[in-house]
Amino acid sequence: MDASELRRAVEAGRATASALGLQVDDVVVINNSDRIALRLVPCEVLARVAPSAHRADSQFEVEVARRLSEVDGPVAELEPRVEPRVYLRDGFAISLWTYYEPVGSEIAPAHYAGALVRHHAALRQVDLGAPHFTDRVAGALREVGDREQTPALLGPDRELLTKTLSSLSTTISSREAGEQLLHGEPHPGNLLKTRRGPLFVDLATCCRGPIEFDLAHAPEEVGEHYPGADHDLIHQCRILMWALFTTWRWRRDDQLPNGHYWRVEGLNQVRAALDRYGLDWA
Known part of the structure; x- marks a missing residue:
């Protein structure tokens, strides 16, 4: 603001x-x-x-x-x-x-994964209508396709985000992984280290999808401690996560601090992640 x-x-x-x-x-x-x-x-x-x-x-x-x-x-x-x-x-x-007074600094990957396991278990007990993760992707595609909403996004970068969002959304959905209610964006900024233990915040991003979509928002080491996680699917979801994050940064009215830096860094992360996965449509 x-x-x-x-x-x-x-x-x-x-x-x-x-x-x-x-x-x-x-x-x-x-x-x-x-x-x-x-x-x-x-x-x-x-x-x-x-x-x-x-x-x-x-x-x-x-x-x-x-x-x-x-x-x-x-x-x-x-x-x-x-x-x-x-x-x-x-x-x-x-x-x-x-209000929770912060305790210490980083949360160890095993504890982070444990918090996500408990969070997902609680979410499975909740009967609540929520959008599917593909609805979020569809919203991002509309932003990328609307030059009035993303006027500074250059043609090659616009094409990169469009292809990444549409292709990975289809690929992830076609894998028929088990789906449930998710946090939606459980990145480190949304997990507090408190005297009560790790607590998730910013719950408005709740959506439905595979648990790997949530794990893609956490540090990479967290997935190694999450029982039964599909690591290939986490990698696909991580690319999609960066494409979504980057799209929001190019919105004309985006208010994230250091937005210009994250516009460029987001595109770099998408390209690097695609390269690591062996995909090249840039």
Whole structure:
């Protein structure tokens, strides 16, 4: 968010929590992208604030978290002192979560894999409608094909992403691997190391697909510790993951910090991954 929108979003998060009886003397911005994460002090609440256009995504995330908490999934919990829902204020959708103080740094690959195993087991207990991973690919293909949405994407790079997205989506789907509800983007930034153990956050990306699609977002060593994982399928999913990530970076309204760097780096990662897999349509 730009400086003006960020100020309004911070105030919306602070005012929402205060109106619900939570004490807010200070606000710390933890993350600023298309939506922001705020630490509210001293009530120790994490407020996730998004433009109201993303209200449906916020509501979906709250519902996923609520259901996973009921089956003891390793996820960050909603703030228990208020009603578990999305609040609207000043054009923003606000959800309130428990704040977890980070403990240590990296999570060991075996522990990361163990958290994913438990997360997937919890997701199998949840009856929840969610898009298929191919729906996400279809959305990315629409972005790549729309020059108004991705105006800076050059012809050869546009062709590379189009071919990668469409070909790998078809290839992965045709493998008929077992599918289930997934986190969708369980990369290291979405797994917190807390005193309760590893906890997943950012649940709005929940989708259906093979567990290898989730493993492709984790560090490569994690897949080696996940029982029964198909390592060839992980590699295919990792290429697809980089193609999806890169497509979002080329959107005209993308707000990821260091977006220009990730545009170039994403294309480099796609090409490198295709080369390692022996594919060449660039």
